[in-house]
Amino acid sequence: MNVKNNIMLGLLALGFSLSVSGALAQPAAQPLIADAASAGAQKPAVTVGADGVKLSGDSSGFVLLSEAVPDAILEIRYYSTYNFVGERIDGYEEPLAFLTKEAAAALKKASDELVSKGYRLKIYDAYRPQKAVTHFMKWALDAQDVRMKKYFYPELDKKVLFPQGYIAEHSGHSRGSTVDLTLFDMRTEKEVDMGGTFDYFGKLSHPDYTKITKEQYANRMLLRKVMLKHGFKPLAEEWWHFTLKNEPYPDTYFTFSVNSASLRKSCGCSAAQFCEKRL
Numbered sequence: 001m002n003v004k005n006n007i008m009l010g011l012l013a014l015g016f017s018l019s020v021s022g023a024l025a026q027p028a029a030q031p032l033i034a035d036a037a038s039a040g041a042q043k044p045a046v047t048v049g050a051d052g053v054k055l056s057g058d059s060s061g062f063v064l065l066s067e068a069v070p071d072a073i074l075e076i077r078y079y080s081t082y083n084f085v086g087e088r089i090d091g092y093e094e095p096l097a098f099l100t101k102e103a104a105a106a107l108k109k110a111s112d113e114l115v116s117k118g119y120r121l122k123i124y125d126a127y128r129p130q131k132a133v134t135h136f137m138k139w140a141l142d143a144q145d146v147r148m149k150k151y152f153y154p155e156l157d158k159k160v161l162f163p164q165g166y167i168a169e170h171s172g173h174s175r176g177s178t179v180d181l182t183l184f185d186m187r188t189e190k191e192v193d194m195g196g197t198f199d200y201f202g203k204l205s206h207p208d209y210t211k212i213t214k215e216q217y218a219n220r221m222l223l224r225k226v227m228l229k230h231g232f233k234p235l236a237e238e239w240w241h242f243t244l245k246n247e248p249y250p251d252t253y254f255t256f257s258v259n260s261a262s263l264r265k266s267c268g269c270s271a272a273q274f275c276e277k278r279l
Helices: 009-013 101-116 130-140 214-229 260-267
Strands: 030-032 046-048 054-056 062-064 098-100 119-125 178-185 232-235 238-244 252-254
Touching: 062 101, 062 260, 098 101, 101 119, 101 178, 101 214, 101 232, 101 238, 178 214, 214 232, 214 238
Parallel strands: 054 252
Antiparallel strands: 030 046, 046 054, 062 098, 119 178, 178 238, 232 238
């Protein structure tokens, strides 16, 4: 939902349709062997699809967010049915959050600063599998499915979600260094009032939206200031969305599902818990 796309509205008129085998299956994909020594971060092996996008199922550069940032509170919305689709999203098989090692390290610093101020980070989403993005696209093409409209997009007709960039073929979240989050006030034991809910489609969600109270605006700016200080960049349309500036995989979109087996498999660990190699 959070990356601008270049899908023209004309595609919808031409009957553009997707299936699980359509957006993810890449019949012309060619395997590439990445040169791990050519950059600081180890490069995963990728396949290049017919649309030129690099895809990878290699989770070796990722960590479990709750281990890397233990003070964070998790509320993984796409594992639940309380999201703009209204059902659990494909690829979210456990209520976990993954990030690249680099993004997690930066987020830990932001978390530490906020804890010292009496807050905790509350995480709504982090790494997002490509299959989840495809689920969003299929949903957006179903004009009859508006069950969550009054909660998340009451001001918009569903048909504008593609041309206005709310839904895209690919999401920065799938590159592993983007996180959606808010603040939790330890004094009140409640989420901080940001003047708008997570995943609301509209101008109300823009970080610089001023038709909210001074306190709500100040809360947005506190979150923004700390995240930018520790190496993240914001998104102009979503107050909750931040991406690591120097993300390690800026042009690779990952496909592995969000489940504990995904990380254990890549490090060779068979234990029930995550091994120290991932931290």
